[in-house]
Amino acid sequence: MGVILWYRVAFPRLHLTVSNDVSGGAILSDADITVEYGFGQPGKFDIHLAALPLSAHRTLAGALTGEQGTEGGVEVEITLGYLESPGSRKPVLTGRVDGMTVSERFPPLGVKLTGYEEAAFKLLTTRNILGKDGRPRAAQLSAVNVTPAQAADAIVTMAHATLADGATPKEPQRPGINLDGRNAFDLLEQLAGQYDAEVLVQEGVVQFGTAVTHPATTGPALPPDPTAVLALLNGEDSLIVPGSKATARLAEFEPVQAGATGKHRVVTDLPAQTSVPAFDFTVLGLPELRAGQRVAASVQGYQNPFQGFRLLQVTHSFSPRTGYVCTGRAAVFKDGAENRRNTEAARLGSPMAVADAIAGRIRDAQTVSPSVDAGQVRSAKPDKRVADVAYGQGGAAAAVSPSVDLPVEDSGSVLRDKPLASPFAWHKVGLSVPVYEGMRALLNEVRGSREDSVVTGFLWANEEPMDRPKAQAGDWWLCLPTKLSAGSPPRPEGKGVSDLTAADGRRVVEAVGLKLTVGTSGCSDVGERPTEGPAEEFVVSHSSGAEVRIDKDGNVTVSAGAGKDVTVSASGGKVALSAGGATLTVGDGKVAIS
Incomplete structure (x- = not known):
C-alpha cells in the first residue's frame, strides 16, 4: 500500500483514457470516484471528472446518444490504487457508462458519469417481453421441470452473462417456475427470495446460491498459510x-x-x-x-x-x-440457507434507502406482479381441476378495462397446473364447471406469489371478441356448448344446452338428452361420475326398476318394477287413453270405448 493516490479511467472502444498520472499519456484530470458492490444489488459507480476537454466530452456524449449496438452503454475500466504500487493495476470495476451529466461541481468543464458493472448492466438491460411499440418492456421467466439453480442459469443465459459454477439450491425440481420483473436482475432477486438464496454480481460473473462467497468456494474459510x-x-x-x-x-x-x-457496557469495550x-x-x-x-x-x-x-x-x-x-x-x-436472512437483517441502509425500497417494492408488486391478473387458458385437466394458463398483456393507455380489452400475448409465460376455484369444493365432492382452451381466466395470486396463482373465475373478453349470451334482466342461466369449432383456440358453435330460471320464476331446461334417477341404490358412489343416458331421449328411472321413457322416435314407455303395480287415477275426473283411432274412457263409474 502506498501514499500517492493514483487512478485511471479508460474507455477502450473510444481509445480514451483519463488519469492523474502525468507519465501515462492520458488526459489529466482530478476525479472523485465511487464504486459500490453488494449482495442483492447491482455493482455501480459514479465518476466526477473535474476537467474534461471538449473533444473528449463530445466523444463520450456521442457514444452514449448515438447508435450503441445491441449491448448499449460505453465500456469503461476503473482502476484505483497508489503510484508507488504499479504491480496492482487490476481494475476495481469493468462495466458500462449509461448516463452522463454536467457536474454541478466547479469547474464547469466537469462531468458526472454513472453506470454499472458489466454483468449487472447486462441483467438490468435484459427484457424479453415486447410492448406494442416493439420495445422491451418487462422480463419474464417460464421454466418447466427445473430446479432453482437451473432457473437462475436460464435467467443469466437470457442476459448473455456468465453464471459461476456451483449455483444452488439444486433441489427441489419444480414442475414450473414463473417470474415477472422489470428486468433479468429483478427476476434473479425474486428467485433468490423464494428459495433462500443470494445474488452477487461483480467481476463480470453472476453468483447465485445459499452460501455465496468471492471467489466462489465451498466449506470453511481455510487460509492457505x-x-x-x-x-x-x-x-x-x-x-x-x-x-x-x-x-x-x-x-x-x-x-x-x-x-x-443488551446491558450497558463501557463505550471502549467490544462485545x-x-x-x-x-x-x-x-x-x-x-x-x-x-x-x-x-x-x-x-x-x-x-x-x-x-x-x-x-x-x-x-x-x-x-x-x-x-x-x-x-x-x-x-x-x-x-x-x-440462513445467510439470506442474516444478510437482509444486517444490510446497510439509510432512511431514504429504506423508504425507496418500500415504495419500490409496492410499485413493482402492483405493476409487474399484481395480486389479481388476467390470463388465457391453454389446456385443462378436468379430473384434477387444474389448468395451464398463459398470462401477460401489453400496455395500452386507451384501454378502459385492460383485463378484457387487451389480448393475452401469445409469447406470454404459462402457469402450469394452477387450481380452479369453485363455489363448493371438498373431498370427492364439489361443483365442477367446464374449462376450454381460449377462455379468459381471472387469476388471484395468493400472498402475492405468482407461483401460488389460483383461477378464481372467467371473463368475456373484448379482444379477441367474445359474444355474450343474450341474457335478460333477472336471468339465472347456465348455457353450455355442444360442439366446438376447429382451430386453436376453438369457439362454441351449433346448438347449445341451457338451464334458465327467468326473473318471474319460470324455468326452462334444454338438453340433448335427459336422465333422472331417483333412489339411493340408483346413485353413483361419491366422487364417481354418473353415466349419461342416450342422446335424444328422456328417461326417469327409480331404484325399484320403474321407468318412464320417451325415446328418440317419440315412443313413450311406462313400466313398473317386477311385481309392482301401475296406478293411474283422476279424482272426480276421467282418464282417457287414445291410440289408433280408438279411445278408452274411464269416469263417472263407467267404461266407454269409442
Missing part, C-alpha cells in the same frame, strides 16, 4: 482477507448488534465475537476488496480467521481531497 495470517492479525488493527492475505489498515471499526439491546452478527469498517483503500470475501479483523476478540465474517457491502471512495478509503459491512457467514 494460517501462521502467516495469524501473524498479520497480531499486528496493527487491520482488515484481513485470509484467502489472499491482503490487508488494509483499519481507520474505523464499529460492531453492529442485532435484536434486543464478544460470538454475539456480534456484523461490523462496519473503514479501511485505507484496498483495490482488491470485493463483496463476498471472507475476512477477519485484527481487533481483540474478532481475529479468528476460521470463524469468518463475510463482506456484505463494499464501497470504494476515491478523492484527491479525502483520499482513498473502503467502507462497508461484514456479517457472520454460515454454510446454509
Whole structure:
C-alpha cells in the first residue's frame, strides 16, 4: 500500500483514457470516484471528472446518444490504487457508462458519469417481453421441470452473462417456475427470495446460491498459510482477507448488534465475537476488496480467521481531497440457507434507502406482479381441476378495462397446473364447471406469489371478441356448448344446452338428452361420475326398476318394477287413453270405448 493516490479511467472502444498520472499519456484530470458492490444489488459507480476537454466530452456524449449496438452503454475500466504500487493495476470495476451529466461541481468543464458493472448492466438491460411499440418492456421467466439453480442459469443465459459454477439450491425440481420483473436482475432477486438464496454480481460473473462467497468456494474459510495470517492479525488493527492475505489498515471499526439491546457496557469495550452478527469498517483503500470475501479483523476478540465474517457491502471512495478509503459491512457467514436472512437483517441502509425500497417494492408488486391478473387458458385437466394458463398483456393507455380489452400475448409465460376455484369444493365432492382452451381466466395470486396463482373465475373478453349470451334482466342461466369449432383456440358453435330460471320464476331446461334417477341404490358412489343416458331421449328411472321413457322416435314407455303395480287415477275426473283411432274412457263409474 502506498501514499500517492493514483487512478485511471479508460474507455477502450473510444481509445480514451483519463488519469492523474502525468507519465501515462492520458488526459489529466482530478476525479472523485465511487464504486459500490453488494449482495442483492447491482455493482455501480459514479465518476466526477473535474476537467474534461471538449473533444473528449463530445466523444463520450456521442457514444452514449448515438447508435450503441445491441449491448448499449460505453465500456469503461476503473482502476484505483497508489503510484508507488504499479504491480496492482487490476481494475476495481469493468462495466458500462449509461448516463452522463454536467457536474454541478466547479469547474464547469466537469462531468458526472454513472453506470454499472458489466454483468449487472447486462441483467438490468435484459427484457424479453415486447410492448406494442416493439420495445422491451418487462422480463419474464417460464421454466418447466427445473430446479432453482437451473432457473437462475436460464435467467443469466437470457442476459448473455456468465453464471459461476456451483449455483444452488439444486433441489427441489419444480414442475414450473414463473417470474415477472422489470428486468433479468429483478427476476434473479425474486428467485433468490423464494428459495433462500443470494445474488452477487461483480467481476463480470453472476453468483447465485445459499452460501455465496468471492471467489466462489465451498466449506470453511481455510487460509492457505494460517501462521502467516495469524501473524498479520497480531499486528496493527487491520482488515484481513485470509484467502489472499491482503490487508488494509483499519481507520474505523464499529460492531453492529442485532435484536434486543443488551446491558450497558463501557463505550471502549467490544462485545464478544460470538454475539456480534456484523461490523462496519473503514479501511485505507484496498483495490482488491470485493463483496463476498471472507475476512477477519485484527481487533481483540474478532481475529479468528476460521470463524469468518463475510463482506456484505463494499464501497470504494476515491478523492484527491479525502483520499482513498473502503467502507462497508461484514456479517457472520454460515454454510446454509440462513445467510439470506442474516444478510437482509444486517444490510446497510439509510432512511431514504429504506423508504425507496418500500415504495419500490409496492410499485413493482402492483405493476409487474399484481395480486389479481388476467390470463388465457391453454389446456385443462378436468379430473384434477387444474389448468395451464398463459398470462401477460401489453400496455395500452386507451384501454378502459385492460383485463378484457387487451389480448393475452401469445409469447406470454404459462402457469402450469394452477387450481380452479369453485363455489363448493371438498373431498370427492364439489361443483365442477367446464374449462376450454381460449377462455379468459381471472387469476388471484395468493400472498402475492405468482407461483401460488389460483383461477378464481372467467371473463368475456373484448379482444379477441367474445359474444355474450343474450341474457335478460333477472336471468339465472347456465348455457353450455355442444360442439366446438376447429382451430386453436376453438369457439362454441351449433346448438347449445341451457338451464334458465327467468326473473318471474319460470324455468326452462334444454338438453340433448335427459336422465333422472331417483333412489339411493340408483346413485353413483361419491366422487364417481354418473353415466349419461342416450342422446335424444328422456328417461326417469327409480331404484325399484320403474321407468318412464320417451325415446328418440317419440315412443313413450311406462313400466313398473317386477311385481309392482301401475296406478293411474283422476279424482272426480276421467282418464282417457287414445291410440289408433280408438279411445278408452274411464269416469263417472263407467267404461266407454269409442
